[in-house]
Amino acid sequence: MFCISGFSCPHCGASNSQQKKTRNCSITSSTNLFVILISTLHLVSWIGAGNAAPVHTDTGAMMYLSNFGWLDPSSKKIGSQSLIDIRKSIQDFQAFAGLNITGELDEETVETMSLPRCGVRDKIGHDARRRKRYALQGSRWKVKNLTYRIAKYPRLVEVLGRDRVDAEIDEAFAVWQGATDLTFTRKSTGKVHIEIRFENREHGDGDPFDGEGGTLAHAYFPVYGGDAHFDDDEKWTIKTYRGTNLFQVAAHEFGHSLGLSHSDVRDSLMAPFYRGYNPKFKLHSDDVIAIQSLYGKKTTPPPPPPRTPSPARPPNKFPITPAATSPSSGKENSKLCNDPKIDAITTMSDGNTYAFKGSEVYRLTDNGIFFGYPKKIFILFPGLPNDIDGAFTWSNDKTYFFKGSHYWRYTNMTMDASYPKSISDGFSGIPTNIDTAFVWGGNGKIYFFKGDQYWRFDPARTPPVSFGYPKPISNWNDIPNNLDAALKYSNGYTYFFKGNKYWRFNDRSFSIDTADPPFPRAVGSWWYGCGKSNTMKNGSPTSNDYNDADVGEYDDKNADSEARDNKGLGTDSQDSRGSETNSGKSWWKKAWSWTKNIFG
Known part of the structure; x- marks a missing residue:
């Protein structure tokens, strides 16, 4: 059970276990005025397949809301915000996540909070307003020929294979190259636009990883350098349902490196919730519109598919506009x-x-x-x-x-x-x-x-x-x-x-x-x-x-x-x-x- 401090609850006698440290992304939880049901929450940024941190306390839930951008960062305690503000934050998250909008920490909201997800905040700025289904952070690269380097490979590189890791990263960039005139060139030395590192725990950027099953990765927008970091304590895998799929996470994180924020379209690549390996990947139209709004439409033919199959999430089943463009009826029925x-x-x-x-x-x-x-x-x-x-x-x-x-x-x-x-x-x-x-x-x-x-x-x-x-x-x-x-x-x-x-x-x-x-x-x-x-x-x-x-x-x-x-x-x-x-x-x-x- 989950209780809001200041309200009596016959179910909450025992002390709650300590919450694992969370990152800067945010999902909404909800505040029932009396008792709020909560199942085991697996918090935070691309959360791993197992051993994720549960939220057992009201303070933990408020930290979660705050870390992901849905509450004012100064309001990590229930007492510092009104219940109306908390309820509104919960409703905002529920709308963003495509949930029933109740303003309460109901079962569906709690379970959505437990989904694997990205570590970048959903709302950039406390008063951020969404004008489209997709969202842009506001910065972009001024050049279209970008370079990158894997400055530090995963500790399991000998198991995964260095060439296979390179190929996964290449293909993750190719997702965005296929929709724009951007090009991505891997370099082994010298200065690059985007640096990729596999790190663990504290690694010098003020955003420490938390070991296996917590934060999977985080990336920085172009204005902050565009670098992408992956938690080296995770069990990164390639072309398998086991572990954490490297391609899926990398393709999403590189979207942030290019200037995209999270989308509220549940099937889009830039939706915050990690979906795991799927061999039938297709970039969602919402992602295409978003990246092209920053860098324009592709004017050259796309390169041939890098492989078959290629991983990610289920393809979008239906077009944005009706598919029928053939001759219409000349008279009404x-x-x-x-x-x-x-x-x-x-x-x-x-x-x-x-x-x-x-x-x-x-x-x-x-x-x-x-x-x-x-x-x-x-x-x-x-x-x-x-x-x-x-x-x-x-x-x-x-x-x-x-x-x-x-x-x-x-x-x-x-x-x-x-x-x-x-x-x-x-x-x-x-x-x-x-x-x-x-x-x-x-x-x-x-x-x-x-x-x-x-x-x-x-x-x-x-x-x-x-x-x-x-x-x-x-x-x-x-x-x-x-x-x-x-x-x-x-x-x-x-x-x-x-x-x-x-x-x-x-x-x-x-x-x-x-x-x-x-x-x-x-x-x-x-x-x-x-x-x-x-x-x-x-x-x-x-x-x-x-x-x-x-x-x-x-x-x-x-x-x-x-x-x-x-x-x-x-x-x-x-x-x-x-x-x-x-x-x-x-x-x-x-x-x-x-x-x-x-x-x-």
Whole structure:
């Protein structure tokens, strides 16, 4: 248990064990006014796979918040800040980390704090404001031909192989070279722009490492020299799930060396949370936009891939804008415009968004309905019934459809063997005849809505539906009951559909988004192109099109807003991210292994 000093707690009689020293990055914890649940926290900067430092005291939590930039550095004790300030800091972190915004140190927040992560602060300056999903520190190199040197190799270099260490570092720099005109040249002697060292404990920069399982690495922005240091007490590994993957950490740290701060896009390389080795690395679009905002777009062809496979985190499944750029429909669909109510909507692994209505399926584009649609469901999705209840696409690229008491699983548009199956078998704890299903971008979990209640399904938990569900939909702050469909769109918002209206939900502020015109809006005109010319201007949607006016990047005035209390939405679940830190595997590996029969 975790207690805030100044409040009585019947569970906190024994003294708390001492917290391990932390570094300068920051995750928010939360302050329940009475008792705050806390599980074992593994703190600090790229935290290792095991033996990380737990936080057992309120002082430790405040130090954690302060060290990572979420609290004023002078406020490492509860008594020096008001509970309102502490709660606001917790909410800011929860919004940054994509968590339910409760302002409390709930289970989900605590588990996110225990994730392996980078040692650079999340907020540069106490009053820093985020204007984009990515963040820039403010300094950059004035030249594009940069040099670097590994001034001190790891102690296990003879085991790893010097050539292999060189190759890992080279490839980590190549990640950024592939998106810009920057070049990186390794030198063995002389002055260089970026010096790389493997050090342990106190090593002369005022940021001592803490041994195995604590701080993994830290790097300095260009204005401070750009050097990168790696904790030599860690078990650095190459191309394996064991230990700490050198490539993944190095690629992230070199982003700091080039001027990038942490991103709040959970799948980006510059997100602070370490995900371990993944052989299918692809630089996220958020990282590309960030680095190109500093150094410009690449004007020369990228070099061939350095190797196959190449490690890091799961690739981004969906594009930032709808993938369909082919010819759009020359006229609106009268059936859908006259009755915009749909049964389900989902973005599939091909990046295209499909809406289902009765016996037909519609493919949506930037400016309405894709040419040649609608199509009959039985033609496009053989074996799938009409009038489905809901659909979502999971991180394994499988799409799940629900109707009545059964569900169907498809790979692209082909039904997998042995389907359909009973919902009670594959999605234990979920009711039949649901209204809608979707994956919420705020925490990556699956939500089912029915009537005035919702259920959260976490395939990495046993049982997958936590105690306390179902909960009232009123927790979602003005989202209506009896929904028709819901969608996590590629722009980071969640969309809810009912009848001829839709609501855009800001996952970061946990509220219906603020816009002009306000929400709810008419589905037909904004999504299906009803009553509009459906013409293209200079190859882009017209200014009246929904993509231009509705699904852009987060508005600044919403990005930093304080969300209303979501009344404990999903706070009792285990966050599946980082649940395999002891083995070095990423969270989705565990989810797949635990639910092999369901999610294949």
